[in-house]
Amino acid sequence: MIIDFHVHTFPKAVAEKAIDIIGREKARIQPFTDGTPEGLIGSMKKAGISYSVNLPVPTNMKQVVKLNRLAIETKEENFKRGIINFGGIHPLYEDYKGILRDLASHGIRGIKIHPAFMDIEVDDIRFLRVIDYASELDLAVLAHTGIELANHEKNYCSVEGILNVVNQVHPKTFILAHMGNLGGWKDVEKYLCGAPVWLDTSFSLGKIYRHPLADQAPFMEQKLNGEDFTRIARKHGLDRILFGTDSPWGDQRIELDMMKALDFTEKEFDLIFSENARRILKI
Secondary structure, three states: OOEEEEEOOOOHHHHHHHHHHHHHHHHOEOOOOOOOHHHHHHHHHHHOOOEEEEOOOOOOOHHHHHHHHHHHHOHHHHHHOOEEEOEEOOOOOOOHHHHHHHHHHOOOOEEEEOHHHHOOOOOOHHHHHHHHHHHHOOOEEEEOOEOEOOEOOOOOOOHHHHHHHHHHHOOOOEEEOHHHOEOOHHHHHHHHOOOOOEEEOOOOEOOOOEOOOOOOOOOOOOOEOHHHHHHHHHHHOHHHEEOOOOEOOOOHHHHHHHHHOOOOOHHHHHHHHHHHHHHHHOO
């Protein structure tokens, strides 16, 4: 079994527009599916991936109820198709506790937060209270970390901020996307490895595929090479590494092939591709 712990889909009605705006205009990266659940399922079949964890990102408070209701309503049907729904929260949403309780009561296993899209630093009290209550409900919290290619002027989820969250809240299952700090992996290796957090591998290994119709983005031109990736993963602990692709912004088959080419043992690959995720997802 292979589980991709970091993917995104959009409802059919808005997928084309969302993919174009995020990919071409803002992040300037190439999408590898059409952004719909059906596009993801096709990608999973080609790559041989059993399950993908879908991470909604409410960029404003108006989207919170709608996105989480959709996650709950499509939970069972999506699971049959190999898609595991997470919820999403905006830290300014007043009744965040009600949203989180609703997700937990319906068997949703976690939420996604995106400090850069929400223009609030991860160790702000408004995020701290969300993370704290989610942990109380045994909900995993997966955070975008490091720079955001679509909003790269400030790092809203730095290693320093992450450690502040860990020290103040002690979250039970805190998952850091992009190997802990997108574009800032020296800080991850120096300060974060070994901390009580999980790292997902999304958008951290190999090359960046630029959108053919977009200008280049000189603030970040490469990801980790295999040697550095392997060293950081082992230093942190392979029992806390989760395979993720960031589909549609990563090609699941390419990402999987790159991971398989690394110098990990069969037991280590089992942890990365399946066992670690199954512990969190309880499957």
